[in-house]
Every structure is written in C-alpha cells, then in structure tokens.
Amino acid sequence: EAQVTQNPRYLITVTGKKLTVTCSQNMNHEYMSWYRQDPGLGLRQIYYSMNVEVTDKGDVPEGYKVSRKEKRNFPLILESPSPNQTSLYFCASSLRLGGTDTQYFGPGTRLTVL
C-alpha cells in the first residue's frame, strides 16, 4: 500500500529537549516536505526536499532542521524545542507538484512542548 508514515503520532516534551519526527514514504517519490498546521493559519511549509541531499527552506524554517540522506526518509529535527513549536505536523511526498502529481500526506504528528 502506497503511504507516508510518521512517527511518533503524539509527543509531549519539554523546552530544550532535542527531538526528531521521522517520515518515510514507499512510493519512490523525489519530493518531500514538512508542514505545520495551526488554527487560523492553515498549513505552512517548513522545509522541502527535491531529492536526496537537496533541501530548501519553506515559509517557517526557524527552529527546525531536516536531512535527506535516503530517498524514502525525511526526518524533521527540533534541536531545542520551544512552546511556540507546539503544533500539528504533516509530512508529504510527491513525484513533483502540479499536473497529475499530487502530494500524499502522512497522518500527522501532534507535538506539545511544555
């Protein structure tokens, strides 16, 4: 089954404790992206990756890091989480955007930073 998986689905942590949210896709997609969803703001892009070892900033990259060492994995790293990073996070992948290529989203990770 074609899918994007994220782990963990739920996470409560404390300020400053480094964490990683994993994302994996089994569709051999080149493009992957991370979004955060906040009330009244919709989905905002954090980082995206066009292929292995190629990443770029989205609209809200501050406080986040990513890496793309393998095509299927795109982890999101919070080196020193702060309460304003409490949010719902989605990972997505696609061959490319536009045309018939659509983004497939993971189920989301609910992060709370105390």
Add this chain to the structure above:
Amino acid sequence: DQQVKQNSPSLSVQEGRISILNCDYTNSMFDYFLWYKKYPAEGPTFLISISSIKDKNEDGRFTVFLNKSAKHLSLHIVPSQPGDSAVYFCAARTWGNDYKLSFGAGTTVTVRA
C-alpha cells in the same frame, strides 16, 4: 502575510444541496491551484486541481472555478453528502517553483442530514 485566504472558517449545508467554498489569493505568480480535504486525525488528501490557463475543472461531484482577474477560485460540491463533512484547504503553487505550496486556513464543511 497569507497569500491564500479562505475567509469562511465554516460552512453548514443540507444534504443534497450545493456546497460552495471560496478562496482568494494575492500573488499573481500563482499558476496552479489545488483543493485538499482533511478528516480529523488524518492527513489532507488531494481532491481536485486547476491550472491558471483554465477557468473550470470538473471531477464527478466536484467542480473548481477560477477567476484570474478577480484572483478568486471556488469549489462546488453537488450534491453534498454526509461524507463530505471535513476541512477543505485551498492551495496554490508559484510559477517557476514546483516545490512550494501556499495554503489557506481551511473551511470546515458540515453536511446536515
């Protein structure tokens, strides 16, 4: 500053009637528009899209209309069904940047039986 705006946070509609969701944008460099649907505890799923060179795209019960001069698009769902109750996001892609999508805040649709 949000470049894609969905000014109606919620919409309630009777089953069988038409649902009309609206989306406005400010960036004239957007060349491709998409609608996503999201159920609680799930990720968004692609619904329908339209290129800026078209003014209408239809897929079953879903039709998207684009008015470039007004920088406005709308999604029509006819007839509305209970399973359509979800959050709908409008999104837009910038010409020349295939990898970046800008999303609206979403509209929660409730279909009443």
